[in-house]
Amino acid sequence: MFRSRFNCRILLLSTLLSLICTTAAWADSRCTERKPFLGIAGKISCSHQSTWISSGDLLSRKVIYQTPVGTPPAGGWPVVIMYQGSFFALDNFVYYSDQWLGRLYNEGKLIKTLLDNGYAVIAPSAPADLFWHTNIPGMAQLYEQTTDYTLITNLLQAMAQGHFGPLNPNRQYATGISSGGYNTSRMAVSFPGKFKALAIQSASYATCSGPLCVVPELPADHPPTTFLHGFVDAVVPWWTMDLYYDRLLYQGIETTRYTDPLGNHEWPAAAPAHILAWFNAHP
Template sequence: MTMRFLLLAAVLAASVPAAQAASPCTDTVTGTSHTLSCSYQSKTVTSNYGIPRIVRYQVPEGTPPAGGWPAVVMMQPSVFPIFWSAPDYTPAGAFHQVRSIKVLLEAGYAVVEPPTNWLRLYQFWDTNVGFGSDFNYPTTDDYGFLTKVFNGIAAQQYGPINAAKLYATGMSSGGYNTSRMAVSFQGRFRALAIQSGSYATCLGPICNIPATLPYNHPPTLFLHGANDNVVPVNTMEAYFNKLQAQGVDVRKVMVAGKAHEYFAETPEEILNWFQTH
């Protein structure tokens, strides 16, 4: 009887999906508000220009699949960092950004968060400085830094991650930098999710998209607030339409009544998109 019970318990344990495993995130309720927090590890990466940046990351609980966990590289927006803990009243919907980390980790995706250059008073990625046409991106501090991060992922420096199963997402400046992954790091990413952003060299209403985009541009999800006045909707739609015309798998989620912010729909939309690809 004992042996049968143990065998049954083993079968049941093996059948539990990864999303139901123990989570590195906790939800603390205080009165009527929630504070969502996810634990993380840190690694300092020094760029080619000698600027140290602290990369935060976390892997799912449990045993990784053969080859390692798939991973999502999460790009910081401008001004604010990526939050790993936030109450539900944090501006710009940052609670939903933390919830994205939680949803991805519990679904079996590692999360790696490379930050922008902290020496700047105003935080942003180098991708659209100079508006692209006269801008030599490989000479930037970002390019050397991100190359080191991606090579570190391949070398298992951020845990057992499968470098052949990388995805990228980001909002605002992080959204532009997510597009940059398709332009300057071709072949590294399986799919992208761009929120409140557009093509790599666009900046707000200034947006000139090349006639031809990379032939291997990853499938791309666009999430955008219908009332976004920081990154106008038409700049996102121009990028979306160009990709669609080129035969790239794309999806567009427009959220009515929302501006330049994370949405309640963000975590599940991103997860579903990455799981589809």
């Protein structure tokens, strides 16, 4: 009887200590992660806030965002604007490893990595949660008349005014996949001087579209840009990214690329560490 009670008390104490340690770990992060195990899907979940930003007369779009845990550094949090891919709205920061064939799970890991390493993350919505205007024929040439341009102009202004908390205006970055990757390039073309560095996933220059791609002379102040691309990408051919990469090299603009040899149109497992390192290298 004594041994049974003793064992129960040890088990209870162990459980309480485990809960305390788990709570402490959660307190250091906005995110929780459950690893895939024995057929149970992995899950990444990061808390978020939401707001609405005007994208034109009588129009507005939802923007979700989060800042890291803790006290912001002097000057405010560095901030990453993340642009969604086509048809994959960023309605929340919750990802499952068995969802969408797992192709966006590494996007969740990227968001967690950025938040855990002191970057605020802001994710505006594409029109109707579909795709960005930057490379749609007819709109690409009239970009400054689009609701995308109005939205991002207003978003940057709201960031400067403290709408999303204390953010560092001198450490603004952008990343995105597919349509969101093209839109990341658009930041260099239409919003000069606003971004310290860019990370483009599964996309190319702002006005390219899949295999239809011509990369013109780039602005001299084009931000340092890294690329991540699957070599067997069937949606956006790898060589279109290579055109952009070569143009940056030719003009003496800092650039790198990561190629996933067997990767298709998806975030690779290397994306979180690669993108964090790139942004950290450009404070």
